[in-house]
Structures are given as C-alpha cells and as structure tokens.
Amino acid sequence: MPLDVSTKDCSQLSEEELAEMTELCADVAGRFDLDTIAGQKKAWVLVTQVREGDHLRGFSFSTLERIGGTPAIIIGMAHVRRNAKRDQVVKALMSDNYRRALMAFPDEDVLVGTRLASVDGYDAFKALTDINPRPAHKSSGEDRAWGRRLAKRFGCEAGYDDKSFVVTGGDCYPPVFDHESLKPEKQEPGFTEFFEGLKADNGDCLIAFGWILAEDLLKYNA
Numbered sequence: 001m002p003l004d005v006s007t008k009d010c011s012q013l014s015e016e017e018l019a020e021m022t023e024l025c026a027d028v029a030g031r032f033d034l035d036t037i038a039g040q041k042k043a044w045v046l047v048t049q050v051r052e053g054d055h056l057r058g059f060s061f062s063t064l065e066r067i068g069g070t071p072a073i074i075i076g077m078a079h080v081r082r083n084a085k086r087d088q089v090v091k092a093l094m095s096d097n098y099r100r101a102l103m104a105f106p107d108e109d110v111l112v113g114t115r116l117a118s119v120d121g122y123d124a125f126k127a128l129t130d131i132n133p134r135p136a137h138k139s140s141g142e143d144r145a146w147g148r149r150l151a152k153r154f155g156c157e158a159g160y161d162d163k164s165f166v167v168t169g170g171d172c173y174p175p176v177f178d179h180e181s182l183k184p185e186k187q188e189p190g191f192t193e194f195f196e197g198l199k200a201d202n203g204d205c206l207i208a209f210g211w212i213l214a215e216d217l218l219k220y221n222a
Contacts, residue, residue, distance in 0.1 A: 005092040007048040007100055010041045010061065020056050025079050031173040032079065040077045040175060050092045057081050058089040062097055064104045067149055071105035073097050074153055075114035077175035087182045090123050098212060098220040110217065113150045113209035115174060117200035119192045120181040128210030133165045135190025150207050169203015176205050
C-alpha cells in the first residue's frame with residue numbers, strides 16, 4: 001500500500017490525532033507521552049503526517065522561518081514507526097518539508113536543522129550538503145555560530161557546547177528526530193563518534209544541520 005503524506009497547521013491537530021501519535025510512540029515506551037506531543041503542537045507551526053492506509057506511520061513537527069534573514073526548516077520532534085517501510089517514511093517526511101520550503105523560499109538555499117539522539121537520525125539528511133557535524137570536517141566559526149543559533153531556537157542554549165554540538169539535558173528523553181535505520185550498516189563511518197558518551201535518556205542530544213540547495217529544492221515541485 002502506498003504512503004500518503006500531508007502537512008497542515010498544528011492548530012488543526014485534533015485530540016484524536018494527538019492520541020494516535022502517542023499510540024504510535026508506544027514502540028519506544030517511555031520516550032514521548034501525550035503531554036510531550038501536545039507540547040510540540042504548541043511549540044511548532046506545522047505538522048507532517050505519513051499514513052499507510054488508515055495507519056499513521058510517522059510524523060514531524062516543524063516550522064519554516066528566517067533566522068537572521070536566512071531561510072530555514074526547523075524540525076522539532078519527529079517519530080517514525082519501526083517497520084519495514086521506515087526509510088520510506090523518513091524520505092516522505094523530509095520531502096514534504098522540502099516541498100513546503102520551495103513554496104516559501106523559491107530560489108534560495110535553505111538551512112535544515114534538528115536534534116538527534118542517535119546516529120540513525122542522519123538518515124533524514126540524505127538530500128543535504130555541508131552537514132554539520134560530519135566526519136573529517138573541522139567546523140568553522142560560522143558552523144559553530146549556526147549551532148548556537150539553533151540551540152537558542154530550540155531553547156536549550158544553556159546546556160549547549162558549540163564545539164561538540166552536544167546539548168547536555170535534564171532528566172527526560174529529548175524531543176528529537178526519533179528514527180532507527182533499517183540498514184544501519186550502510187551509514188557512513190565516523191558519524192557514530194558524535195554520539196559517544198551521549199546519554200539520551202538523561203536529555204542529551206546532538207544539534208545537527210545542513211543545507212538543501214535551491215536547485216535541489218526544485219525536485220520537490222509537486
């Protein structure tokens with residue numbers, strides 16, 4: 001059965017949809033409860049949902065905005081069900097975010113930023129260039145500045161280290177792009193080192209970002 005993806009304003013989310021999202025997150029019990037998801041509804045502007053027939057398979061909260069004049073897709077919490085189509089669901093979530101960005105920011109390169117608790121989240125960055133952090137790359141002052149801007153946008157600047165891109169959290173799982181890769185063996189070596197010592201259950205996470213170029217956004221003109 002094909003996947004169906006849609007994006008709408010968070011204010012249009014119903015109580016039934018919030019409950020459905022909470023049920024979807026039951027496969028990672030203890031990470032995201034109804035209160036967490038309801039908080040994401042209040043914190044972000046857009047919600048993207050991927051369905052297979054009548055079943056929700058993944059969702060993301062996000063916003064399209066300018067940070068210091070630079071167009072950006074900022075992704076808050078996202079969750080993808082652990083099934084055989086999970087990689088397709090990630091692709092569908094990101095593709096619809098790119099489609100919306102093309103409408104909002106035609107002819108511009110767009111920053112894409114989110115928080116990750118495991119290396120698998122980098123699967124969401126397959127269409128991006130100049131990813132930070134990345135292996136064998138010494139982040140520039142501008143790269144670190146973007147990390148700080150995103151930390152401020154996520155409201156976690158107090159615990160943020162701009163050299164490691166790591167946020168030291170509190171005592172609960174952070175609202176990250178939550179995904180487990182179907183084929184982790186195909187991930188580029190070196191990315192795992194960014195998560196060494198990171199304690200996601202205590203709220204630690206990595207701020208990661210990259211750029212989707214204007215010419216690449218045109219591929220999402222549907």
